[in-house]
Amino acid sequence: xxxxxxxxxxxxxxxxxxxxxxxxxxxxxxxxxxxxxxxxxxxxxxxxxxxxxxxxxxxxxxxxxxxxxxxxxxxxxxxxxxxxxxxxxxxxxxxxxxxxxxxxxxxxxxxxxxxxxxxxxxxxxxxxxxxxxxxxxxxxxxxxxxxxxxxxxxxxxxxxxxxxxxxxxxxxxxxxxxxxxxxxxxxxxxxxxxxxxxxxxxxxxxxxxxxxxx
Numbered sequence: 241x242x243x244x245x246x247x248x249x250x251x252x253x254x255x256x257x258x259x260x261x262x263x264x265x266x267x268x269x270x271x272x273x274x275x276x277x278x279x280x281x282x283x284x285x286x287x288x289x290x291x292x293x294x295x296x297x298x299x300x301x302x303x304x305x306x307x308x309x310x311x312x313x314x315x316x317x318x319x320x321x322x323x324x325x326x327x328x329x330x331x332x333x334x335x336x337x338x339x340x341x342x343x344x345x346x347x348x349x350x351x352x353x354x355x356x357x358x359x360x361x362x363x364x365x366x367x368x369x370x371x372x373x374x375x376x377x378x379x380x381x382x383x384x385x386x387x388x389x390x391x392x393x394x395x396x397x398x399x400x401x402x403x404x405x406x407x408x409x410x411x412x413x414x415x416x417x418x419x420x421x422x423x424x425x426x427x428x429x430x431x432x433x434x435x436x437x438x439x440x441x442x443x444x445x446x447x448x449x450x451x452x453x454x
Contacts, residue, residue, distance in 0.1 A: 270349035272357055274306045274340065274398040277442035282391075284404050284436030288315045288329075291424035293322040297432050299404070301335065304445070306398070309335045311365065313432075326371035326425045328378060329410075331385045333367015353396030361391040369410050373425035381412035381425045391436065404434040 280303040288297040295315040303309035312332040317324030340360035343349055349356045369385040372378040387408020394401040412426040421427055 268351050270344060270351060270356060272353050272396060272398050273440055274344075274357075276399070277440040278305055278445050279303065279443045280306060280309075280398070280438055280440045282404070282436050282438040284434030286404075286432060286434035288430050288432040290430045291325050291428050293317060293324040294320070295322055295324045295329070296320045297434065299406075299432070299434055299436070303335070303337070306340045306360070307337050311335050311367070315432075325423060326373050326381070326428075328372040329369060330378075331367055331369040331410075333365060333385060335363045335365050335389070337361060337363040354393055357393045357396070357398060358390060361389075363389045365389055365406070365408065371410070371412065371425050373423070376425070381414070383410060383412040383426075384416060385410045387430070391438070399438060399440045402436050402438060404432075404436040406430075406432040406434075 280301075282299075282301040282303070284299040286297050286299075288295045295317040296319045297313065297315045299311065299313045301309055301311040310333070313330070315324075315329040317327050337360065339362055343356075343360060365385070365387045367385050369383050370379040371381040371383070373381055385408060387406055389404065389406035392403040392405070394403070407430065409429050410427070415421055415427045
């Protein structure tokens with residue numbers, strides 16, 4: 241190839257590279273479907289590990305903009321032939337996820353769907369708990385439950401199956417008032433693992449047709 245021809249080819253290559261570099265890259269959707277609707281429902285089933293033996297567990301949650309919501313859970317030891325203490329537990333309360341909107345609106349997402357979804361799902365939980373101690377009546381030890389939780393999605397979308405993990409402490413009214421503790425039904429820790437499904441849907445509480453923040 242002659243020198244003039246080589247020079248022309250080099251200029252064409254350089255001009256093509258400049259043209260492509262000047263085209264803005266399409267912004268990645270780091271919401272992963274989380275703002276396809278303003279509400280979400282998550283239902284899960286699994287096991288809770290606590291004092292003495294595990295309990296079967298069920299969980300139901302409603303979330304607003306993946307930021308705040310309510311939950312209800314039920315645990316049953318005798319259902320699976322367990323000698324857990326407490327025997328049965330019902331808990332309900334509120335959940336706060338402080339990371340999603342703060343990170344997304346500031347463009348701090350990593351762009352790795354499963355990593356972002358898991359990190360943003362970190363939540364703080366606070367609620368009331370009703371426990372049935374061994375040999376006692378259900379709700380004989382009402383008290384306070386405080387914990388944390390997060391979800392690990394199976395697919396890179398907010399809607400779909402996930403592995404949910406929750407852990408924390410439970411205190412009966414005796415424990416909260418400083419009275420002598422009778423056992424795990426007065427104060428105990430828990431660790432719950434659930435196979436869950438989350439579904440995003442719209443309720444028009446916020447304008448879903450509004451332009452998405454960039």
